[in-house]
Amino acid sequence: MRIPADRWHWLSSPWWRGLVAVAVGALPALAFPAPSLWWFAYVALVPWMLLIRSAPTGRRAALDGWLGATGFMIAVHHWLMPSLHVFIVVLAGLLALLWLPWGWLVRWTLGGAPSVRRATAALAVVPSGWLMAELVRSWEGLGGPWGLLGSSQWQVAPALRLVSVGGVWLVSLLVVAVNTGVVVLLTAPAARRPVVAALVACAVAVGAVSAWAPRPEQTGRVRVAVVQPGVVSGPERRFALSEALTRDLAGRDPDLVVWGESSVGADLTERPDLAARLAALSRLVGAEVLVNVDARRSDRPGIFKSSVLVGPEGVTGGRYDKMRLVPFGEYVPARSLLGWATAVGKAAGEDRRRGTSPVVMTLPGGGAGGLRVGPLVCFESAFPDMSRELTRRGAQVLVTQSATSTFQHSWAPEQHASLAALRAAENGRPVVHATLTGVSAVFGPRGERAGSPLGTDASASVVYDVPLAEGSTVYVRAGDWPVHGALAVLVLLGAAGAVRALRRRAAPPPPGPPARTARASAARPGR
Template sequence: MKSYRFVFLSIISAVLLVLSHPSPGMWAFAWFAFVPLFIALDGKKFLDAWLLGFLSGVVFFYGAISWLNSIAVMATVGLVLYLALYFSFFAAFTAAILKKNLPVFLKCAIIASWWVALEFIRSNFLTGFGWALLGYSQSPFLPAIQIADITGAYGVSFIVMFTNVVIYEFFASRGQVHPDNNFTREPVPTMLFNNRLINFLACIFLIAVVFIYGFYKLNFQFSTPNSQLKISLIQGNIPQSLKWDDTYRKDIIKTYFDFTMEAAKDKPDLIVWPETSFPVDLELEPAMAKRLFNLAKAVNTHILVGTNRYKSGNIYNSAFLISPDGAIMSYYDKLHLVPFGEYMPKIPGFLYKVLPEKINMVGDFSPGGQYTVFKNFSVLICFEDVFPQISRRFVQNGAQFLVNITNDGWYGASAAPFQHAQASVFRAVENRVPVVRCANTGLSEFIDKNGRITSGMKPFSAGYKTENISINPANSSSLQGIFVVISFLLSFCGFGIIFLRH
């Protein structure tokens, strides 16, 4: 096979993977998307495999996050090139493992574990970019993602990658690769451990267990919810270009006040506004704050408001809970800030000169320090729902449901809001609690504890939505940390096989 065909196969894998994510969200493609790349990697040396993986990574990540171009093109290119490195090291490792005469089940487990290890590193290194994980592509396919309450989203990534390797090994592989790069069929095995049929059945059994567990969780749960809450979401649909324009401030406030009065007719227990929806500091502008407090009294319910908070020279991206009596009950300051958006990370000085102007004009926010629980819920601001450890900590502190307030209006009519919503689905399943999303321009949604989107509003529409959610004490047996450790251990075993086995 000529080299351009290997390039074509690598690109095909990337395109299938892009299509599996929103939008269009053809999730089924993810289960075989890597097979063309594996065919291209068959028999390749380290550098060739590394380059093929890099190419595939560039195509995938640019296709997945091209919406970042609306902020800064060069920054997007730099991020794509960095993220593509994870594909490079995955491909080089995989090519080496595929050459080894190992039991197929072990090959599948090692390669899938290495993918999980790389996703974990990507999600945490340099503040983390846990966007467009392989497992996230399955957010609409509920039976596949229920395992996340044990393994986290990484477990779903594992089983999807595991299946890709199974398909390749049993249906696309040309056989054992020998040092001279000639391909021959493996001889009929004599040992049970190396028997392909036994390995095939073991692989199918593992995949089946995931789906059986998923169908059980979706259909045979008999616990009765302790209570129901009625929640209203306000989607203001304020264009990003007007959001901080003082000449439109009164109009923005009127929009939210009017929708709040309308939503109050449904007699909700809580009305939620999006991130930074109230362009007023409640503590520095008492007259405007009083208007909000009077609104809470008028509708006689709790209002959760996203706004900036200024204290001792620091700026916080915050959420305030206003009581029906018109008082601030509590507030939460965003813990995990967006690098190059809400703060400038420490970088070499010369980079400030080459970074785009928009990047150099980032906010100067400070991170919060408290995992606040408002009564029985906690708030995730903006992309904090991408980090599972934050949600888990809130639930451990007593939150019975989570509220994600966000402003995805930055990215216009793109895949970004849909990709962002994938994370909320997984946080619901991982913690077995409902998640409510309230976004300035969408997607505003209600997600139950099984990851099912029960109701929502169309993106780029203004209005409100009221829905009941069922809450009960969180019942999750998450072993995500242990699962990640096991994945790293299997990856280390893979490196040992590559470098030590003869």
């Protein structure tokens, strides 16, 4: 049954239409933690795409794409509001500009009564356009890859198998393709049969990939302890509580103890007393302690966030300086221009300094001696390429040290922890996500949970039995090939459009009406 067109006359108002675009664009955020309605991702774009395809012009469709993306950016980052206040709307609007071409593509492929060819092509073109927007906004300076649509599938086993083949990008393509297929089924009766066939073929391909994708081979286990002190004010009190929780690990035989981000508030070279206390803890529990130092360095100017490995004799020399910083949280881009953000919200008053290269640390000694650990700091776990590089360098366990205490009662802690499952599946390596205040979680090399997570209400130290694996996933070997494929689709689309335009220009003009002959004129009545 079709709804009469006059039921939607109010959408002719640009203001009402704009508000609806923002609202329907925000819907996909419900597929992410904390709601975690993962199944909703496969239809969440449908209302937004239906609105775009009804746009009277390509310009209006692009505007609907921008407004909907603004709603999506605000919804998936809403927990930043206490820090950025109204500035989050400005940032969301700027990032959403990347969806202007996507809005135009949706109307171009699905608007009006799309032909079978156009509707079928939409299954490749629309997801490719979406992926390009995700790719560009994943650049660190634009906020990074938080809220990629494919990451909503972090707890779905078949999706994690796809992740091991093409990374989170491949799952984003799949999710958008299914949404596009639903729109075609609702709006293009003539194209339903080939689109259903294409979707069935896609489902068969997903099943085949899931069955074919090589699984990591388990090679043993390692015991990793996570220390989560909870909400504690002041670096000295935080250190003391983490120290007490670590002492509780004595006799439990961990191979590695991990503290969260900013767990140490002073350079250990300048505070030998803190270094000595950490070394004593290492001797007590019989394992190295990986801490995170957030402090001004004595050997280099500026403030760094650094993963530092401490053993029984003190700092072992294993140090990794955070390379990718959180815009506004740890530095202000173009501070001379945007420095006013520090007065509006809680933007960084001083820019932190960056590290220069990834580091794989090797645990010395017996037990887990020789275990290679790849550390990342907080925000860096969102970047697929960083964990992939550590894996390629030989990391057997990936460790993320994080702190989301500023956003303790929001969706942020659960969203952040879920990224560890994706990084584990992409690389075929276990991931330990250790935080100061929760959610801390550990995932095995297939993205499966390895023990119960520590929630935001926990103050505890827990030992996880973490499975190790060897071998290489397709994603580690081949990299971001779905991105290259999506780009190729759009290039071919542009080339086909250019060829059609040239042919139209070269074609002779259509013949005019035939000239009337004198005999025909004379034969007419009344002449």
